[in-house]
Amino acid sequence: MDYYLLSQLINGVIFGLIYALIALGLTIVFSIMRVVNFSHGEFYMLGGYTLYALTSGAVTFFSIPLSMPTIIGLPIAMVAVAIFAIAIERGMLRPIYTVRMDRPEEYAIILTFGLSLFLQYGALTVVGPYEMTPGAFWEGSKHILGDLYLAGDRLFATGVSVLLIGITIYFIYGTWTGRALMATAQNRVGSTVVGINTVRMNMIAMALAGLLAGAAGAAMAPIFLVYPDVGQIPVIKAFVIIVLGGMGSIPGAVVAAIILGIVESLGSVYISVAYRDVFAFLVLIGVLLFRPHGLFGQKERRA
Template sequence: MDVYVLSQIVNGLIFGLIYGLIALGLTIIFGIMRVVNFAHGEFLMLGGYALYLFTVTLGLHPLIGLPLSMASVAAFGVLTERVLLRPIYTTRIERPEEYAIILTFGLSLFLQNGALATAGAYEYTPNSFWSGSVPVIGDLWLSGDRLFAAAMAVVLILATLLVMYRTWLGRALMATAQSRVGATVSGINAIGMNMTAVALAGLLAGAAGALLSPIFLVYPDVGVVPVVKAFVILVLGGMGSIPGAVIAALILGLVESLGSVYISLAYKDVYSFLVLIAVLLIRPYGLFGQKERRA
């Protein structure tokens, strides 16, 4: 296998892992709150700007800047839930899903234009996590930032899976996702679970944004393309399925890079949709979506 193909496969997997971070957060919010967060790309953007703020403006080490950026986006997510989304659950508004769609769409536009107005239409470069390149396999060299991003993504994805499947909190989140009323009559605070879900998604999106920013820089609409990919992953993996999101993210990353190698780079963003269409024709509930017995 020549180095170019190998590098594309490795790059595809790295992108898949980052997509995974974004899609996991979307899936968790959707699963628990039934809200499709159209502002998720802007959570990512905020993560990038936060890393710039912490590493360049405040001069902190990037390894300190990363958790701070993640926490900042999580805090912003919690604020969003508390102020904008909670009325869906605590008051009896009609058509809560539509309300949430319009609201998160509006928030997305507001944040993009807010960034444009305050930071300007410039690209910001936060400090590198790991400058320089490293040999990976044979003649294949990768930038330190890409390797760091991939490694952190693996750690964060595994940590998320651990929380979801091995802790009481994860059980409570999943219970809430499967039956809100069932969860509350089991003593689980469903409103608290909403907040936890948004915080968790904020941590992951903040991490994705911060990890990508030294490589691709930060600008107001940096989150737009990645979040579209994450929506494809959400449907591909099966709406609300956590393992589905991770596996679909890796598949998407690989399909994009291999399509660029063997077909054409120009259609990079089209391949994911072709896969999506194919999967939906064969398994309309996605790769890991579950069909349920109707009793």
């Protein structure tokens, strides 16, 4: 195998892992709350802005400019976005499962869609349309093998993705809270009967989505910069990924994300870089033709 192809494959896997980080939160919220969170991309954006505000020195706190190291800014940004996500769950989404209402899913879609626009234009009004560049996590470019060099920041983002995906998978499959989340996703009444507080599970799902999206937004900020609609393209890809992998499937999301990363990377080299963002949909259409419930999705059983 020539180094060129290999380097493109590595590049694709790296992008895939980063996409997976964004898609995980989306799929977790969908499977547990049955809410399609259209504002997920704005959670990502908020992660980037929080990192910028904490580390760049442009923002002052009691007249002290905030310029903490980026590596400390990242976990703070994650927590900040998670708190924001919990606030959205408590303040806006909770009625869909605590109050008896007609068409709760539609309510949630309109709500998160509106929230997405509100946050984008809110950011535009408050900080303006400028692209902001937070400081690097890992300066310079690193030699991988042959003539393959990768930006340190990109490697850092990959490391963060792998770490957080690993922790999330352990959390879901290896802890009691994670099992309760799975149970809630599969049968809410059954979960309540065994004593699981499903309202709290919704909150945990949303917090998890905030942590992951916030981490992705912050880790990617030095690479892709930060601006009001920075979350748009990543979240569209995340939607493609979770449909591709099977709505609500965590392994599905990770595998689909990596497939998508590789296809994009090879497609833009061997076909045309202009179509980069189209490949996702080609793969999606191709897969859905043969597996309408996605790669790992389970067919609904009605019996």
